[in-house]
Amino acid sequence: MNLDWLDAFLIFGAFKVVEIMGLGLLVHLQLGLTRVANFGVVGFWGVGLYAFGVAHLKVDWPFGDPYQFLVCAAIATVAAAAAGLVVGWLISELDDDGTLVGTLGFATIVVILATTQQGLTGGALGLGGLGFPYDFGRVKTHEFTWLLITTAVVALIFVYAWRVHRTPHGRLLIAVGANEALARSLGKSATAARLRMMTVTSGAMGLLGAMHGVMVRSLEINSLDVGVTLAALAALILGGTARVFGAVVGVLLTVALFDIVIQFYLPIPDGWNTQALPVAREAVFGAAIVLMLIFRPQGLLGQMRRPALMRRLHGDW
Amino acid sequence: MTGEVVRPQILVRDVTKSFSGRVVVDVDELVLGDVPVEGLLGPNGAGKTTLMRLIMHSIPLDGGTVSLSRPGQRDVVLSSTRTSQMAGLGVVKSTQVITDFEHLTILDSALLAVTEARYERPFAAATDRAVRKRHEDEIRHWLDYFGFHDPLAVALSGGDKKLLDIVRCLLLQPAVLLLDEPTAGLSEDRTERVKAAVRQLASTGTSVVIVEHDLDVIWDLCDEVIFMAEGRVLLKDDPATIRANPTVVESYLGAGSA
Numbered sequence A: 001m002n003l004d005w006l007d008a009f010l011i012f013g014a015f016k017v018v019e020i021m022g023l024g025l026l027v028h029l030q031l032g033l034t035r036v037a038n039f040g041v042v043g044f045w046g047v048g049l050y051a052f053g054v055a056h057l058k059v060d061w062p063f064g065d066p067y068q069f070l071v072c073a074a075i076a077t078v079a080a081a082a083a084g085l086v087v088g089w090l091i092s093e094l095d096d097d098g099t100l101v102g103t104l105g106f107a108t109i110v111v112i113l114a115t116t117q118q119g120l121t122g123g124a125l126g127l128g129g130l131g132f133p134y135d136f137g138r139v140k141t142h143e144f145t146w147l148l149i150t151t152a153v154v155a156l157i158f159v160y161a162w163r164v165h166r167t168p169h170g171r172l173l174i175a176v177g178a179n180e181a182l183a184r185s186l187g188k189s190a191t192a193a194r195l196r197m198m199t200v201t202s203g204a205m206g207l208l209g210a211m212h213g214v215m216v217r218s219l220e221i222n223s224l225d226v227g228v229t230l231a232a233l234a235a236l237i238l239g240g241t242a243r244v245f246g247a248v249v250g251v252l253l254t255v256a257l258f259d260i261v262i263q264f265y266l267p268i269p270d271g272w273n274t275q276a277l278p279v280a281r282e283a284v285f286g287a288a289i290v291l292m293l294i295f296r297p298q299g300l301l302g303q304m305r306r307p308a309l310m311r312r313l314h315g316d317w
Numbered sequence B: 001m002t003g004e005v006v007r008p009q010i011l012v013r014d015v016t017k018s019f020s021g022r023v024v025v026d027v028d029e030l031v032l033g034d035v036p037v038e039g040l041l042g043p044n045g046a047g048k049t050t051l052m053r054l055i056m057h058s059i060p061l062d063g064g065t066v067s068l069s070r071p072g073q074r075d076v077v078l079s080s081t082r083t084s085q086m087a088g089l090g091v092v093k094s095t096q097v098i099t100d101f102e103h104l105t106i107l108d109s110a111l112l113a114v115t116e117a118r119y120e121r122p123f124a125a126a127t128d129r130a131v132r133k134r135h136e137d138e139i140r141h142w143l144d145y146f147g148f149h150d151p152l153a154v155a156l157s158g159g160d161k162k163l164l165d166i167v168r169c170l171l172l173q174p175a176v177l178l179l180d181e182p183t184a185g186l187s188e189d190r191t192e193r194v195k196a197a198v199r200q201l202a203s204t205g206t207s208v209v210i211v212e213h214d215l216d217v218i219w220d221l222c223d224e225v226i227f228m229a230e231g232r233v234l235l236k237d238d239p240a241t242i243r244a245n246p247t248v249v250e251s252y253l254g255a256g257s258a
């Protein structure tokens, strides 16, 4: 494959776009449908990243890649899913404020654990030595291939989210989010519904974390930054929390704009990329969230359009 | 105790409930369901809604027990059962305050009520249409009956939401149906439909308990009437006797309306 035309930074920019899109889609299921406000996205993603890294580097597996990757990615997914189940259970009796503090607290705990468990994680120094689960020569080809594989995973997440809207499962999530007491009176266990959803979506966040670990080939404490949560939330809120395309549109207008368009196609002075731009990016994302919540809380794509969807599914009624 | 009753019954025993120190419900013993349709009367604030909520265990009891007896089945202590399990036991309640699921259409509500839990898991394979097929007849029956001409829309008016609440209850095929002011705000025509539906349901073995401010509905429908005031059950008798009772006339019906 001749990839000379492709800038390595562009691959990373695109990877970030795809990754945040995946997280945004999962937050859409949590916040947009079920009304669970998860402010600890980076925590679930980070559990996946670190579980993957530690499993990969600290365990002497009797087999090599791609099996080693698959096993470690499965471990990462299960670890994050378990975290989702536990956190979901801990916050199940709490109100919105409690959910916010609880999920934020969870993400903080993940950072603290990753920092203090030096023997496992390398602590603040981090750990190198992760790599791609294949080998065909050039690094750029590896990275580009990984971008494609991650895109495929995120496409699957999109299909899943899209399908959730069209199944009884999605209806239950919307019902539980909209009116928990009424859902209970219809015989629905609101808690079980939320826990299942949290387990599945958190597991997928963990898988994305593992995929991230492969791409950057190391564990770094700095990657467990609240910016991950912020980017996913900003994108989703901008696009529209209740729409499955909300995260897609939102990511294109936020992460893609900053990490691809501005970084590569605007003539900005050297040094800005590493210093001023990341700060400006977080400030703009934060401001975007605040402005949207004030002026258009339903996001650019607007409210859920259940009647239109139901007409498509049950038009012959 | 198993299967000694002829219709589903609810037994309320020594149930108390206070809000901020004020006793709102204090019922020594009350059997619901020894006749097909029972009316629950009492002035505003008598504790009717709270009693129904206590039966559904949607608010915690301060003391006492509520249990359910059904013909040929084991008794169940409702006061130690979760609200989300009530519908599975056949105990169903409509709400006094207009309530609905934001965003969900009328058909969504109906489908939600009938869908079994195994189809609602994250990776359940069944499509929405497959689930709909299983219950289409009953849903169509009730939506048509109450005149929902466009079930693919969201219920907008208070009356529609109120009726939809009743449709959801009916689709759950209740053994015991608690109706909290089901016809409040409904047109005369729709009120008649609700009444007819209640009669039909009761004739097929459901025990119905109905709180209603429209007394004509009570006198029309009920085989027995319970009179509550200040959290206590004061009277339980046939409608004619209740209607003539001076306490009821004075404290509830007001001069001249009996």
Ligand SMILES: Nc1ncnc2c1ncn2[C@@H]1O[C@H](COP(=O)(O)OP(=O)(O)O)[C@@H](O)[C@H]1O
Binding pocket: B019, B020, B024, B042, B043, B044, B045, B046, B047, B048, B049, B050, B051
């Ligand atoms: N959640 C609550 N918190 C405080 N007081 C309540 C609550 N629910 C009901 N009450 C009070 O309990 C009393 C009985 O209310 P309710 O059961 O709704 O009466 P009814 O349905 O007979 O009109 C009223 O005085 C009401 O204000």
Ligand SMILES: [Mg+2]
Binding pocket: B048, B049, B050, B096, B180
């Ligand atoms: Mg009431």
